[in-house]
Amino acid sequence: MISDFCKWLDATPLSQTFQSLEWFVPSVQTIHILSIAVVMTSVVLIAGKLVGMTSRRQALSALMSSTMPWVWYALAALLATGLLLTIAEPARELLNNAFRAKMLLVLALAGILRLVQVRLRRDPEYWSRRRAAAGGLGAASLLLAVTIIVAGRWIAYI
Numbered sequence: 515m516i517s518d519f520c521k522w523l524d525a526t527p528l529s530q531t532f533q534s535l536e537w538f539v540p541s542v543q544t545i546h547i548l549s550i551a552v553v554m555t556s557v558v559l560i561a562g563k564l565v566g567m568t569s570r571r572q573a574l575s576a577l578m579s580s581t582m583p584w585v586w587y588a589l590a591a592l593l594a595t596g597l598l599l600t601i602a603e604p605a606r607e608l609l610n611n612a613f614r615a616k617m618l619l620v621l622a623l624a625g626i627l628r629l630v631q632v633r634l635r636r637d638p639e640y641w642s643r644r645r646a647a648a649g650g651l652g653a654a655s656l657l658l659a660v661t662i663i664v665a666g667r668w669i670a671y672i
Contacts, residue, residue, distance in 0.1 A: 520604040532602035539602055546595040550663070552588035556581040557623065557659045560630070564641065564652025574630075574648075575638040582631050589624060612668035619665060623658040626651055 523529055532538050562568040563577050600607045607613045630651060633640040641648040 516608055517605070520608050523601065523604040526601075529601050529604065532598070539599065542595050542598045542602070546592060546599065549588040549591040549595065550666070552584055553592070554659050554663065556585045556588075557627070557655050560627070561652040561655040561659075564630070564648045564655070566645070566649060566652075573638065574641055575634045578631055578634050582627070585627060589620075592620075607669070610669050610672055612665045612672045616662055616665035616669070619658050619662045623655060623662065626655050626658070 559568070559577060559581055560574075563572075563574050596607075630641065630648075
């Protein structure tokens with residue numbers, strides 16, 4: 515069923531146009547990779563704060579309020595560029611188990627970031643009273659970020 519969808523999408527005029535433009539995939543991939551860099555840099559900053567590895571001068575709530583808009587905009591850019599890349603090369607993405615794993619991991623990471631953000635909006639000191647939970651979420655975020663990058667690279671080789 516998914517392979518039939520890939521064949522159909524690959525034959526659409528839009529996909530054919532994207533495939534015929536030599537500059538299209540590299541240009542979209544560049545935006546995709548830059549957006550990944552924004553998300554991952556933000557995750558490292560936030561996770562470092564959650565784990566307690568960074569300075570206590572800036573509150574987690576202040577860090578989150580300054581970084582999370584960048585994360586959500588970058589995730590939107592990743593979604594848009596990912597859709598364009600999938601239209602250009604549907605079978606490469608949709609039939610690939612590394613791609614599927616990456617998508618699930620991205621959802622998990624976004625869920626953790628949203629959870630931290632929502633709790634902080636309700637109570638700016640929430641995570642400072644729950645150091646063990648904050649540390650666990652920070653460590654999980656770092657692990658997810660690294661795994662997402664590895665899964666993304668594996669897409670090219672699987």
